[in-house]
C-alpha cells in the first residue's frame with residue numbers, strides 16, 4: 001500500500017487516480033487545510049475505487065506513527081505542505097513548522113517502521129534566481145522566500161538521511177508549473193481564497209468571478225515582455241510519480257532529484273492567448289507592476305526524467321486550457 005500525504009489536494013488527487021488506475025492501493029492522509037474530502041467520492045467516480053482516508057496532520061507525531069501501525073505501507077508519496085509563496089513571507093514559522101516539522105515526523109515514523117521509499121514534492125523554486133534555463137538538476141540551489149527554503153531544507157534533510165543510511169530510496173521531484181485538470185472535468189485545482197497560481201486566476205476571470213486579472217510585468221527581457229514558465233499538464237505530472245515509484249522498485253536504493261517539466265516555456269500572454277483560442281472565452285486583463293521574486297524565464301531540462309524514468313510530458317498547452325476550463329465549468333469557485 002502507498003501512503004499519499006496531502007492526497008486530497010490538487011496534485012495528490014490526480015496522482016491517487018493514476019495509482020488506482022495502475023492497480024496500486026493508496027491510503028491518503030490529509031488535514032484538509034487546503035482541500036475537501038469530497039475529492040474521495042470524485043476519485044471513486046473516476047476510478048471506481050474510493051481510497052482509504054485518514055484525516056490528520058503530519059505535525060501530530062503520534063498520528064504519523066499510528067499510520068504505519070494501522071496500514072501495511074510499502075512506500076510514501078509526500079505532497080502535504082503549505083505552498084503559497086506570499087503567505088510564507090508573512091507566516092514563516094507556520095511554514096517551517098508545517099512543512100519541515102511535518103516532514104520530520106513522517107520520516108521518523110517511516111524509519112521506525114522500516115519503510116524507506118519516498119517520493120517527495122519539491123519545486124523548481126529551489127533553482128533560485130541565478131541559474132539560466134533550461135534548468136538542470138545539478139545546478140546550484142537557493143531560495144528566495146520561506147516556502148522555497150522549506151523545499152530546500154527538506155531536500156537537504158533527505159540527502160542527510162540517505163547519507164546516514166544507504167538503504168533509503170528517495171526521489172525528489174522538482175515540479176515546474178502544474179496546470180489543467182483531469183480530462184473528465186471531475187477533479188482539478190480549486191484553491192480556497194484568491195488563487196496564487198495563474199491558471200485558476202485565468203479561469204475565474206473567464207468565468208466572470210474575477211473582474212480583471214493582473215499580468216505582473218510586461219517589461220521583462222522576453223519576446224513579449226511577460227514572464228515565461230514551463231506549464232505541465234497535471235495528469236502528465238501525476239504519471240511522473242508512478243514512473244518515479246517504478247524507478248525506485250527497479251533500481252532499489254538511491255537519492256536522486258528529477259525535474260518534471262515539459263522543457264518548453266510559454267509567456268503569460270501566450271498562455272492567455274491559448275486559453276482564449278481554445279475556449280472561445282475572453283480573459284479581461286491589465287498589465288501591472290512586476291511581482292517581487294519572479295524570474296523572467298523558467299523552464300526545465302527534462303532529460304533526466306526521460307533517462308531515468310522513461311517519462312516525458314505528452315500533453316500540450318491546448319489540453320491544459322481545455323481540461324482546466326471543463327473543470328471550472330463543473331466545479332470551479
Ligand SMILES: NC(=O)c1ccc[n+]([C@@H]2O[C@H](COP(=O)([O-])OP(=O)(O)OC[C@H]3O[C@@H](n4cnc5c(N)ncnc54)[C@H](O)[C@@H]3O)[C@@H](O)[C@H]2O)c1
Nearest residue numbers: 006009010011030031032033034035057058080081121123
Ligand atoms: N501546485 C504547484 O504549483 C506546485 C509546484 C511545485 C511544488 N508543489 C508542491 O506539491 C505539493 C502538492 O501541491 P498541491 O498543488 O497539490 O497543493 P494542495 O494545497 O492542493 O495540496 C496539499 C495538501 O496537503 C494538505 N496538507 C498541508 N499541510 C498538511 C499537514 N501538515 N498534514 C496533512 N495534510 C496537510 C492540504 O490540506 C492539501 O490537501 C506541495 O508540497 C507543494 O508545495 C506544488
